[in-house]
Amino acid sequence: MAERGQYFHNVFSKSDANRFDLDLYKKGDPAKKSPPFDKPGEVDVFCSIHARMSCIILVLENPYFAKTDGRGRYTITNVPPGHYTLVAWQERLPNDTKEIIVPETGKPLRCRFYARHQESAQDTNPAWRSLGTNQS
Numbered sequence: 403m404a405e406r407g408q409y410f411h412n413v414f415s416k417s418d419a420n421r422f423d424l425d426l427y428k429k430g431d432p433a434k435k436s437p438p439f440d441k442p443g444e445v446d447v448f449c450s451i452h453a454r455m456s457c458i459i460l461v462l463e464n465p466y467f468a469k470t471d472g473r474g475r476y477t478i479t480n481v482p483p484g485h486y487t488l489v490a491w492q493e494r495l496p497n498d499t500k501e502i503i504v505p506e507t508g509k510p511l512r513c514r515f516y517a518r519h520q521e522s523a524q525d526t527n528p529a530w531r532s533l534g535t536n537q538s
């Protein structure tokens with residue numbers, strides 16, 4: 403039985419973007435290595451000691467991102483004018499994308515995503531839900 407606070411972890415990822423292995427380290431005693439996170443992409447992170455420990459880290463190309471609130475709304479501010487691909491990401495759904503043009507000046511853009519749960523693909527009454535729309 404482990405002494406309280408003496409748990410070990412071994413955090414690693416085999417994802418194409420940002421593959422790493424932090425080797426064994428103790429809780430409260432930080433790992434000697436740190437993940438590079440230098441390539442954009444989705445990084446699936448696991449612990450070889452604890453099967454239930456996992457997370458997904460998104461390494462993004464720029465600071466223009468937002469997390470939706472409880473009602474599925476989001477706002478991305480201070481985006482320079484230009485042509486962009488806006489991507490909606492949710493771990494259990496395929497990505498959805500929209501091409502947008504941020505004008506030099508003008509009203510905020512509104513961009514709404516809809517997605518269907520993969521589990522309900524065979525459902526005769528598919529549940530559609532909003533992944534988000536920007537606020538203004």
Ligand SMILES: [Cu+2]
Pocket residue numbers: 410411412449450451452455
């Ligand atoms: Cu662990």
